[in-house]
Structures are given as C-alpha cells and as structure tokens.
Amino acid sequence: MDRSAEFKRWKAQCQSKADFSRKGSVDEDVVDIVQLLNGREQYFTTSSCAGRIILLDGNINGFEVQKQNCCWLLVTHKPCVKDDVIVALKKANGDAVLKFEPLILHVQCRQLQDAQILHSVAIDSGFRNSGITVGKRGKIMLAIRSTHGLEVPLSHKGKLMVTEEYIDFLLKIANQKMEENKKRIERFYNCLQHALEKETITNSHPKGKIKDKNYSSCTHKKKRNPEAYGKCITEENDKELENDDDPGISVSFFPEDY
Amino acid sequence: MDRSAEFKRWKAQCQSKADFSRKGSVDEDVVDIVQLLNGREQYFTTSSCAGRIILLDGNINGFEVQKQNCCWLLVTHKPCVKDDVIVALKKANGDAVLKFEPLILHVQCRQLQDAQILHSVAIDSGFRNSGITVGKRGKIMLAIRSTHGLEVPLSHKGKLMVTEEYIDFLLKIANQKMEENKKRIERFYNCLQHALEKETITNSHPKGKIKDKNYSSCTHKKKRNPEAYGKCITEENDKELENDDDPGISVSFFPEDY
Numbered sequence: 001m002d003r004s005a006e007f008k009r010w011k012a013q014c015q016s017k018a019d020f021s022r023k024g025s026v027d028e029d030v031v032d033i034v035q036l037l038n039g040r041e042q043y044f045t046t047s048s049c050a051g052r053i054i055l056l057d058g059n060i061n062g063f064e065v066q067k068q069n070c071c072w073l074l075v076t077h078k079p080c081v082k083d084d085v086i087v088a089l090k091k092a093n094g095d096a097v098l099k100f101e102p103l104i105l106h107v108q109c110r111q112l113q114d115a116q117i118l119h120s121v122a123i124d125s126g127f128r129n130s131g132i133t134v135g136k137r138g139k140i141m142l143a144i145r146s147t148h149g150l151e152v153p154l155s156h157k158g159k160l161m162v163t164e165e166y167i168d169f170l171l172k173i174a175n176q177k178m179e180e181n182k183k184r185i186e187r188f189y190n191c192l193q194h195a196l197e198k199e200t201i202t203n204s205h206p207k208g209k210i211k212d213k214n215y216s217s218c219t220h221k222k223k224r225n226p227e228a229y230g231k232c233i234t235e236e237n238d239k240e241l242e243n244d245d246d247p248g249i250s251v252s253f254f255p256e257d258y
Numbered sequence: 259m260d261r262s263a264e265f266k267r268w269k270a271q272c273q274s275k276a277d278f279s280r281k282g283s284v285d286e287d288v289v290d291i292v293q294l295l296n297g298r299e300q301y302f303t304t305s306s307c308a309g310r311i312i313l314l315d316g317n318i319n320g321f322e323v324q325k326q327n328c329c330w331l332l333v334t335h336k337p338c339v340k341d342d343v344i345v346a347l348k349k350a351n352g353d354a355v356l357k358f359e360p361l362i363l364h365v366q367c368r369q370l371q372d373a374q375i376l377h378s379v380a381i382d383s384g385f386r387n388s389g390i391t392v393g394k395r396g397k398i399m400l401a402i403r404s405t406h407g408l409e410v411p412l413s414h415k416g417k418l419m420v421t422e423e424y425i426d427f428l429l430k431i432a433n434q435k436m437e438e439n440k441k442r443i444e445r446f447y448n449c450l451q452h453a454l455e456k457e458t459i460t461n462s463h464p465k466g467k468i469k470d471k472n473y474s475s476c477t478h479k480k481k482r483n484p485e486a487y488g489k490c491i492t493e494e495n496d497k498e499l500e501n502d503d504d505p506g507i508s509v510s511f512f513p514e515d516y
Contacts, residue, residue, distance in 0.1 A: 112370070116392050131389010131401055134374050143389055152410045153431055161424045169419055173411055 003138065007110045010139070011044040014108070021047075027077055029182060030103065033189050040196060042110040043118070046141070051102045051181040053080045053174050055154075057092040079175040082168045093158040100174045102146035102181045103127065103188075109140045118142050121195050125188035144188075148181060150174055261396065265368045268397070269302040272366070279305075285335055287440060288361065291447050298454060300368040301376070304399070309360045309439040311338045311432050313412075315350040337433040340426045351416040358432045360404035360439045361385065361446075367398045376400050379453050383446035402446075406439060408432055 015038070019025060026034050027050035037043040055074035073096065074080075074088040089096055109115040115132045122130040122144045129145040152170060155161055162170075273296070277283060284292050285308035295301040313332035331354065332338075332346040347354055367373035373390045380388040380402045387403035410428060413419055420428075 112392060116394075119391065129387055129389075129401075129403060131387075131391060133377065133389060134370060136374075143387075145387060149407060149409055151408050153428060156427055161427055162420055166419045169414055170411060 004110065006138075007108075008041075010108065014044055014046060027051075029077065029185055030105065033105070033185065033192065036189065036192060036196070037107055042114040043107050046106045046108055048105045049101065049103065050077055050185065051100070051178055052077050053171075053178065054099050054101065055085060055088050055092075056097050056099070058095045058097065079178060080171055082164060082171055085167050085171065086164060089155060089160060092155050094155075095153060095157065096155040098150070098152045098154055098170065098174070100148075100150035100177045102148045102177070103144065103185055105144040107142045107144065109142055112140055115140050115142045117195055117199060118144075118192070121188065121191045125191050126184040127188065146181065146184065148177060148184075150177060262368065264396075265366075266299075268366065272302055272304060280333075285309075287335065287443055288363065291363070291443065291450065294447065294450060294454070295365055295376075300372040301365050304364045304366055306363045307359065307361065308335055308443065309358075309436055310335050311429075311436065312357050312359065313343060313346050313350075313354060314357070315352045315354045337436060338429055340422060340429055343425050343429065344422060347413060347418060350413050352413075353411060353415065354413040356408070356410045356412055356428065356432070358408035358435045360406045360435070361402065361443055363402040365400045365402065367400055370398055373398050373400045375453055375457060376402075376450070379446065379449045383449050384442040385446065404439065404442065406435060406442075408435060 026048055029050035030048050034045050034048055037045050053074070053076050054072060057071040057073050071091075071094075073091055074084060076084070085098065107115075107118060109118060112132070112134070119130055119132060119142055122142070126148075127144045127146045129147050131143055131145075133139075133141045133143065135141070150170075150173065153161065154167070284306055287308035288306050292303045292306055295303050311332070311334050312330060315329040315331050329349075329352075331349055332342060334342070343356065365373075365376060367376060370390070370392070377388055377390060377400055380400070384406075385402045385404045387405050389401055389403075391397075391399045391401065393399070408428075408431065411419070412425070
C-alpha cells in the first residue's frame with residue numbers, strides 16, 4: 001500500500017472510533033482547530049485537551065505517586081475560583097497538587113512536509129514545546145505543546161500547607177495563564193487558516209510565487225506578543241541557542257524563545 | 259554541497275564557537291552525554307541544561323512578566339535547602355516564582371533516521387516531551403525534554419505569600435524531582451550507548467539481524483520504572499492516546515505515557 005493510501009486508512013480507522021476520553025467530547029475551545037485539521041486530507045487529530053486547571057490528590061509513598069492511586073479532585077476548562085478549590089481540597093488525604101496544563105494536541109500528518117507546516121504555525125503561535133515524532137512504521141505525528149504551565153503542591157498527607165489567601169493569589173495566576181492559552185489557541189487557528197490557504201494557493205500555482213501578506217503579518221504579530229508570566233525561564237538556554245544555527249523555523253523567533 | 263558535507267560544516271561551525279551561556283560551561287551531569295553525542299559524526303549538541311532549581315523575580319504588570327525585567331535570584335544544579343531560598347527571597351521585590359526545570363538538550367542530527375534513534379532513546383528514558391524539528395533549510399534538530407517540572411509562585415509585589423514550612427516542603431519535592439531527573443539522565447546515557455553500539459553493529463553487518471539483548475532490556479527497564487511525583491497528569495490525554503494508533507516509538511510505552 002502506498003503511503004497516501006495507508007494514511008487514508010489510518011485516518012478512517014481513527015475517526016470511526018468512539019471518543020474514549022473521560023469527558024467523551026472535544027473541548028469547546030479547540031473544536032474549530034480540530035475540525036479545520038480533520039477537514040484536510042493531510043491531517044487528523046488523535047487527541048486534544050484545550051487546557052485545564054486540575055487538582056490531583058496523590059497517595060504519597062516517599063514522594064512517589066502511584067499512578068493508579070492518583071485521584072482527580074477537580075478538573076475545569078474554565079476559570080476557577082478559590083471556593084471551588086477549597087471545597088475540592090477537603091477530599092484530599094494525600095498530597096494535593098494544583099496544575100495548569102495548557103493546550104495539548106496530537107496531529108497525525110501524511111508527510112513530513114505537512115508536519116513542518118503545522119509545526120511552524122504552532123511555534124509562531126507560542127506553542128514552543130511542539131515537536132514531531134516519526135515512528136518506526138513511518139507514522140508522522142506532531143505534538144503541539146506549550147511551555148506555559150503551573151504545578152503547585154498544596155497539601156501534604158491531607159494537611160493544607162498554604163493559606164486561603166495564597167490559593168486565591170494562585171488562582172488569579174492560573175486563570176490568567178488560561179486566558180493567555182486561549183489567546184494562543186485563537187492565534188493558532190488564525191495562523192493555521194492562513195497557512196492552509198497559502199499552501200492551497202501554492203499547490204494550485206506551483207510555479208507562481210504568491211506572497212501571502214496575511215500569513216506574513218500573522219507570523220509577525222506573534223513575535224511581538226508579550227510573553228506571559230514566567231516565560232523568561234529559558235533565558236539561559238536561549239542565550240546558547242541564539243548563538244547556534246537555528247533550524248530555520250521562524251528564523252527570527254525560534255532562537256530567541258524556543 | 260551534499261547534505262553530509264553541509265552537516266559537517268554546521269558541526270564544525272558550532273563547535274568552534276565559545277560557550278555563550280551564563281555559566282560558560284556544560285553542566286556536570288550532562289557532560290558524558292554531550293561528549294558521547296559530539297564524538298559521533300551524525301550528531302552535535304547545540305545547547306544543554308542538566309536540570310536546575312531557579313528562583314526568579316518578575317516585575318509584574320498585570321501578571322505579565324516583561325522578559326527584560328526578569329531577575330534571577332537563585333540558580334542551582336544541586337539540591338537546595340530552605341535557607342538558600344529564604345535568603346534569596348529577601349531580594350525579591352516583584353513576584354518571585356520557584357521552578358524546577360528538568361534536563362533540556364538540543365541535538366542537531368545529520369539525517370531524520372539519526373533523530374529517530376535518539377528520539378526513541380529519549381522517550382524510553384522518560385523524556386516524553388521530546389520532539390524533532392525540521393527546519394526550512396533541512397536542519398534536523400531533536401529537543402530532549404521532560405514533563406517533569408514544578409512552577410510555584412512564592413511572593414507578590416515583594417510580599418512572601420507562603421510560610422517557611424511550605425518552602426521546606428516544596429524544596430523536598432524539588433530536590434526529589436532533581437534526583438529523579440538525574441536517574442533519567444543516567445538511564446538516557448546507558449540507553450544511548452546501547453543504541454549507538456547497536457547501530458554501529460547493524461551498519462557493519464547490514465544484512466545480519468543482530469538481536470541486542472542489552473538494548474532490549476534497557477528499554478524494558480524504563481517501562482517498569484515507577485513514575486515520579488505528579489506524573490499522572492496526562493492520564494486523560496493518555497486515555498485518548500491509548501485508543502489511537504501510536505506512532506510506533508516504544509509501542510507499549512508511548513501511548514500510555516506520552
């Protein structure tokens with residue numbers, strides 16, 4: 001079977017399956033992106049989470065969480081208030097941890113070139129921990145990830161280790177990160193549309209050089225966007241990367257912020 | 259210039275440069291890996307950080323840190339005690355955040371196949387956020403990253419928001435994560451050695467099927483290793499991924515923990 005036919009088969013197989021996630025459906029904030037990608041013959045999504053605030057209770061044994069014993073006290077894809085967390089924390093008897101997890105999206109791609117286009121869009125939209133996986137059987141997957149997280153231990157053996165005031169402070173930060181994540185998702189959707197349009201035009205006029213002003217300005221906008229809270233962490237790595245030959249994705253952007 | 263010659267040129271160019279990182283040298287814990295990779299013609303490292311605990315002070319303006327105003331109060335690649343942080347926090351006048359950042363390593367690879375081998379080793383060793391970047395000019399880069407972080411806001415406008423007892427508790431977790439990170443680095447080094455040996459043998463006996471028991475057991479060991487604190491976060495995504503066709507890297511491992 002040629003690669004294109006094999007990809008079609010994989011896509012059909014994936015799309016015929018039920019959604020086995022706990023929620024059972026695609027998160028609202030990411031539906032447009034998922035539909036846009038799945039509507040293109042060269043892509044299909046295999047998993048997605050738009051971003052969420054979660055509170056976990058880990059059964060601690062020498063600080064090691066046993067995965068099977070980990071309990072979800074709270075999961076929300078919307079901004080969260082202190083009382084929600086305080087109520088959920090009452091059920092904690094291990095080590096509760098509050099996390100903000102940004103968008104994660106796995107997209108299988110027909111060819112490496114398709115993954116490159118999508119990867120470039122992801123990086124330009126602020127999802128700088130994105131990367132391609134090439135499997136042994138030739139499956140090409142792009143994981144779209146952000147650096148933009150939060151992970152805060154709150155209780156130890158059921159005992160709260162912070163004040164309510166701190167939880168309130170923390171949730172302001174978590175909600176702000178969720179807001180920034182949402183902006184990046186919108187940016188990603190817009191850039192993706194432009195990139196796919198551009199590709200369609202290029203493919204139908206393979207010899208013509210068509211300059212896509214929208215896409216250029218889209219990329220440009222991303223570079224200017226101020227970094228969200230805590231983004232300066234990679235400065236030391238950045239400094240090293242600034243002096244490397246970068247791999248050519250968004251040349252003026254990647255070495256600075258990757 | 260053919261690809262191989264171009265890669266050689268890139269490598270020579272990169273290695274002739276001074277180390278522009280703040281520290282000015284490769285972190286001790288990652289020296290062996292860096293040397294092993296740079297000693298192979300198909301790889302060279304472009305940046306590395308073995309893992310660190312950092313305390314940042316962000317000048318906050320509506321919860322947005324301006325990168326240029328971000329100040330490093332403390333950076334250590336070794337376990338850290340409460341008093342180090344307490345002393346460093348006295349200098350904070352913005353919003354201080356404590357982070358644990360695991361290993362990050364960027365490796366440029368000659369061919370996609372070389373990146374695939376290294377990616378597989380990284381995933382098997384627990385660095386599940388690793389991914390390949392293919393640049394427009396054909397540069398192939400693998401970023402080796404872990405999911406294994408910590409990011410905890412500690413003060414707001416210079417005012418400490420947590421107790422000393424909490425900082426002590428937090429540092430136990432950060433130090434434990436650093437220890438786990440170190441184990442993964444060792445595992446990565448061992449797996450890498452096996453993978454490179456296996457590749458050398460395969461290349462010198464291209465038609466012989468040589469089963470490398472060491473490498474198999476190395477991969478196997480990784481799967482059994484208990485997940486560190488907080489690793490259960492991706493469970494919901496995992497559930498979705500478990501039902502996907504995985505991209506073939508470490509088939510029994512990737513869909514469960516990616």
